[in-house]
Amino acid sequence: xIEDTQEIWMYCIYCERAFRSSSKNNCTYECCDxxxxxxxxxxxxxxxxxxxxxxxxxxxxYPLFGDVGFTNLxxxxxxxETRRLPGNC
Numbered sequence: 113x114i115e116d117t118q119e120i121w122m123y124c125i126y127c128e129r130a131f132r133s134s135s136k137n138n139c140t141y142e143c144c145d146x147x148x149x150x151x152x153x154x155x156x157x158x159x160x161x162x163x164x165x166x167x168x169x170x171x172x173x174y175p176l177f178g179d180v181g182f183t184n185l186x187x188x189x190x191x192x193e194t195r196r197l198p199g200n201c
Contacts, residue, residue, distance in 0.1 A: 121154035121168060125176055130154055130168035141171075159188055 119132045124139040126146030131139070136153075139146030158164055161178040168174060190196070 123152045123154050123157045123168075123174070124150050125152060126150040128173045128175055129171060130157075130174060131170060 119134045121130050122133045122136065123130050124141070124144060124146035127139060127141055127144040129139075129141060129144075131141065133140055133151075136151040137148050139151060154168060157174065157176070158166065160176070161174065164174055164178065
């Protein structure tokens with residue numbers, strides 16, 4: 113769990129960009145409507161896309177299914193009913 117003051121890299125599945133934040137409530141990009149449920153920790157994205165950088169470039173788009181595909185997403189533990197990965201509440 114993230115402490116309120118600790119900023120880590122987050123990822124918005126709505127606009128497919130990364131940003132530093134201590135909250136999963138809203139995407140920080142002005143032109144994006146991503147909010148709670150759309151914000152994942154960057155570490156989860158790295159598990160799905162092993163060729164992505166450990167530290168993303170702010171503002172660059174990183175497609176969620178960049179180098180995996182749905183089969184690998186299921187292998188990673190994706191729950192189709194809740195549309196969540198393990199550890200991403």
